[in-house]
Amino acid sequence: MPRPVTLKDVQRESRLFQSRAVFSLAAVALACLGLVIRLTNLQVLQHDLYVTLSTDNRVKVEPLAPTRGLIYDRKGKLLAENQPAYSLELIPEQVDDVDATIAALREIITIEDRDVEHFHRLRKRKRRFESIPIRFRLNEEEVSRFAVHRHAFPGVDIHAGLYRYYPMGELTAHVLGYVGRIDERELQELSASEYAGTSHVGKVGVEKTYEAELHGKVGFRKVETNAQGRVIRVLERTPPIPGEDLHLNLDLDIQRKATEALGEYNGAIVALDPRDGAVLALVSKPGYDPNPFVNGISVKDYNALNRSRDKPLFNRVLRGQYPPGSTIKPLVGLGGLEFGVTDTNTTTFCPGYFRLPGSSHRYRDWKRWGHGAVNLDEAITQSCDVYFYQLALNLGIDRLSEFLGRFGLGKPSGIDLTGELGGLNPSREWKRRTRREAWYPGETLITGIGQGYSLATPLQLAQATALLSRRGMGRQPRVVKSIEDAGGNHSRPPASEPINPISLSNPEDWQTVIQAMIDVVHGSTGTARHIAKGLGYTIAGKTGTAQVYTVKQDEEYDKENVADHLRDHALFVGFAPADEPTVAVAVVVENGGSGGSIAAPVARQVFDAVLGEVSE
Amino acid sequence: MNLNPLALGRQRSAERRRGLFERLHLDLPLLMGLLTIAALGLVVLYSASGQDDGTIVRQTIRLGIAFGVMVVVAQIPPHLLRLWTPWIYGAGVILLVMVLIVGDIGKGAQRWLDLGVFRFQPSEVMKLAVPLMVALTLADGTLPPRLMGVIKSLVLLGVPALFIFMQPDLGTALLVASAGLFVLFLAGLSWKLIAAAIALVSAAAPIFWTFLMRDYQRDRVRTFLNPENDPLGSGYHIIQSKIAIGSGGLYGKGWLNGTQSHLEFLPERSTDFIFAVLAEEFGLMGILVMLAVYGFVILRGMHIASRAQDTFGRLVAGSLTLTFFVYLFVNTGMVTGILPVVGVPLPLVSYGGTSLVTLIAAFGILMSIHTHRKLLPQ
Known part of the structure; x- marks a missing residue:
């Protein structure tokens, strides 16, 4: 350390420090004031905007598909029913690389090329956060096989759904017709909101003629989701109105x-x-x-x-x-x-x-x-x-x-x-x-x-x-x-x-x-x-x-x-x-x-x- | 420190009127302020961590260690600290060089030094060593410092800051540099030189941007200037943080009721962005209460500095107090979007250990300065 050339003036140094300290405190106060102004701006003046943004963040509206109406014969025998089945669905928003994920899924579950094609068709019209089916009717073994690997597939999940089943098969086929997956042409014609949760539509026969009656009215639920899109709780629910049942003249x-x-x-x-x-x-x-x-x-x-x-x-x-x-x-x-x-x-x-x-x-x-x-x-x-x-x-x-x-x-x-x-x-x-x-x-x-x-x-x-x-x-x-x-x-x-x-x-x-x-x-x-x-x-x-x-x-x-x-x-x-x-x-x-x-x-x-x- | 029981007995009569805390070399108001912040911090952290008991236990242990270190540091009389300062500083610089050469690679930046038993960030030591060293240098001369003293000080603070920046750790580098600069300022650096320095920095900024900053650092600055530019990438932090703060309103959503934090929209909610959790759940009112306690700690720190008996004590105490405020301001400024995102924690509240120990240990130095008083005639 070099020797001081002048004598220390303790009093002066102390006074100098005091003035600098006061100046610093003033600067601190000013900075805090700036911070408080900023916070007031965010929390008081723009509060409503941010409440909206916060709600948008967490609240999502999900369509609830109505249950399709049943079809009975003249004497009340069931001709078309809805059977529970599992489908594999994927939410593109939550998947980094959709193609890679599908490729990985194919290693555990059979997914045919036409399933993939159908998935990509649906994906074009659905929004990124919507769940899109990639395989229908998984059997018990496939469901459990996926459950084991589920952790490796964020954004992919099993959904329980109802699928149309015709117990009389061939006997009533030419009368009832059948429902099938909504295709591209039908997408244009069907109401996007009414069919928001629906994957199938009547293709021929009674199923097609009476589509409006059988389909029912879509319901909605407002759900709170976390940042990953997982549903935390249901906030509000408008239940779907099931489709109407048909009683046929057919015996x-x-x-x-x-x-x-x-x-x-x-x-x-x-x-x-x-x-x-x-x-x-x-x-x-x-x-x-x-x-x-x-x-x-x-x-x-x-x-x-x-x-x-x-x-x-x-x-x-x-x-x-x-x-x-x-x-x-x-x-x-x-x-x-x-x-x-x-x-x-x-x-x-x-x-x-x-x-x-x-x-x-x-x-x-x-x-x-x-x-x-x-x-x-x-x-x-x-x-x-x-x-x-x-x-x-x-x-x-x-x-x-x-x-x-x-x-x-x-x-x-x-x-x-x-x-x-x-x-x-x-x-x-x-x-x-x-x-x-x-x-x-x-x-x-x-x-x-x-x-x-x-x-x-x-x-x-x-x-x-x-x-x-x-x-x-x-x-x-x-x-x-x-x-x-x-x-x-x-x-x-x-x-x-x-x-x-x-x-x-x-x-x-x-x-x-x-x-x-x-x-x-x-x-x-x-x-x-x-x-x-x-x-x-x-x-x-x-x-x-x-x-x-x-x-x-x-x-x-x-x-x-x-x-x-x-x-x-x-x-x-x-x-x-x-x-x-x-x-x-x-x-x-x-x-x-x-x-x-x-x-x-x-x-x-x-x-x-x-x-x-x-x-x- | 005199541990001779006889000597203690002799002192007792002289110190009879002094309280227990002063005898333990602790400053009660400062301690209470720090403990209040830490306690409030744990309350917020409990919510931010998703009510995870483990997090609270770990953070409480860290706080305990940190306050323990503070108590130990408080026992070191300032004259010893002066003596040790060059050694600590020198060792710190050597460790920084070692980090650059052999440091572990963590988070794409070399900050840690593995000492076998525990991992250790030498840059944390420099947060204390730099202001001590600069204060020591300046206190030896007359104040206001002469040009030679200023240059020496700049070298003493600039070299470690540069090493830390090269790790790269912009936040810590700035904190270390500012700790040294505060000493210079409090020592009475002439306003002319300050003005010249500001001019110089403004001129150097473009060079700094082009040649010295890493890509991710430049990104942070760009994001700060326009977070909506990249809402899902680097702007996401700021946007979600502003939503959390803004939606908290005047009184907040209530403890444990913050949706931004609990539904995981807010990133880094336990660490760097914990202030947004506070703002969301307790609103502007909660923030003002928290800021008031911080303000009290800073006032107390500056009070201790101004009451210090020598220039070294004044400069060290003042600089450490202002550095504490820099932590607070850089963090809150970053979380509220008025400053770029620099990895600086909210002091005493953010989850995490290393900087916590340094921060609280700094107050040990303040307490030591305040309580080891030579008995001067009034």
Whole structure:
């Protein structure tokens, strides 16, 4: 240390220190004042702002998906239910590297590429803090395997959820349809808020038509979360309103018996209650198991279903357009009576073929040697083609087409299922519009026996039969009988429109045709007389055969030599009891051959099932 | 210290009127102030730690050790301290060099020296050694210091500060440097030189920014200037801290009811950002009470300094008291967003050990200065 050159002045040094100390304290006071001003600014002036920010930090609103409504059959049997299942979900906000996490998850749990694709699709629309499912329906083993590794996956968790299950599987598939994961197109259409917590939506069938009723109303809960997003407590809860339950007109017992009645054949059966349009049975065979569709069917399984020649995914009742064949003869006959071109006594001689004046072309009757002279009743009972060639010719295509149109041919019935096709009720105008060709008289002839351009779905045939059975009165077909909220309180029928009544100038004509249809079953020459055996009620019906394969002029249709899939479709329409009808049925047996021997017995079993008779 | 019981007996008559605490060389008001802060700190820490008993036990043990060290330091008479100062300082500088050469790597910075039995931060020693050394140097000469004394002082405080900065530990470097500078200021450094120094620092700042600061240090300054720039990165601390403070309001959300801290939105809530927990749960009122106790400790410290019997004591006591305030201000300023984030704890409250011991030991020096008085004629 260097020696001091001047003497220390203790007093002066002390005074100097005192002044510096006072100055320092002043600076300290000033700094504290600044701090307090800052704090006042934050805690008093901007308090409200920071309270909001603090609340935003911790409070999150989570959607609560409503429970989807259940579907019951007419007698209260459960057809669509919600089963508990576990899904694996991921919150992107809480995961540093989503792709790496998924890759790591795949090492413990099977996650297919399509699961990942679906996850990324959902991720685009969901917010970062929302939980996104990556795998549905984990089994117990996968749940426990993940639980062991859970610590390694922050932001990934198991969620318990409810999944749609169809206990009747194939039996009700074509009626109920199924729900599936919401896809990109549906995302655009569905309300983002209503479907905030929902992953599935009705894709086809009742599930789609009644999506609005089945879905319910979304609920919300306000939760407090910590910085990692874990829910600490629930602050407020608006419970979701469960979807409404549906009670179908469909009777599972009838449905099952109808399906079984088809035996080995593919085909379609519709049973309607003509009084109110209730769909008692709706069978499209083969069906398919809808359950794999709920959480995404594998490409392999889907292709197998889609490529099958039996077309199990194809709803024959709604979309299968068959030539109606002879089943439309009662309607054509009724048209003849209405327009006065025939009456109950007029006979036509049937030599086994019909020839237009000035033409050599022979229009064959199904009976080579002919029916001889037949009146309307006999023509319907024996299904004489020649009588109806003549009748159609006399009616002309314009009146014929218009009259068939009154019974709903050529346009969808308006059933409460999606995807219904309208068939084809050909007319002069239709041919000009679609083919730019004139209508030929020969085409009128074959239209008169339900061949040629004519196409109808089984549902249309059933509906036309129902209208006929109630003498022109009827309602649109309905699968759903009533809608009921979760408490079972309000039960209201879905809107069903009554059909404009068909009125005839002479109401007696109804009975004429209906009697002819009774004779088809109960008459000694009826084409379906075999099914009358042991019948405790009266059936009015009409058989039909729809050609799949056109027989050339000089050829003979040989059942034995035609491949199975080219054989004729066997058809039957009818209602029972004939005097007070409670059920109208249309049956199409694909490649069944003869309507009388194949389709009519099937229909008999359906009638028996509905009317409570035991079939032999 | 005279431990001869006979000598003690002789002193007793002379010291009869002096209290027990003075005989233990403790200053009761200062001690009460420090204990009050520590107690309030434990209350806040209990909440900040998520009501973790273990944390409270560990912190209480640390406080016990720290106050124990303080009591021991208080027994060292100032003339001994003067004697030891050059040695402590010299050893500290050597240890700092060792840290730079062989120091453990912790948190990307070399601060710790592993002495086998315990790990030790030499920079903490310098927080005391630098003001002691500068005070010793200046007290030997006449005051106000001459230019030669000023330069010597700057070298004495600048060299360790530079070493600490190189670790790198900007916060401690600033604290060490400011402790030395406070001695210079209190010694009566001329205002002209102060003005010149301020001008020089302003001119040097850009050079400092460009060549000397590490990336993370520059980030901190940038974040301080605009925290919303990077709300999830380095700005997150400040934003969450301001939310905690602001949402606390005038009276706070109540003890254990702070959502920012309990739901873990507030980072470093037990350590550097514990002030935000205090602000959230006890509001402005709670802060004012806490600041009042701090203010009392600082006033008492400055009182002890001004009553010191020699220049060395005055300078050391004054500098240590002002350094204590720097801790308080840098921490609260950082947490409230008026200063950049520099890792400085809230004195006596933040969880953590090393700086706690140094801080409280410093008050042991103050107490020693205050209680070892030569009996001068009034």
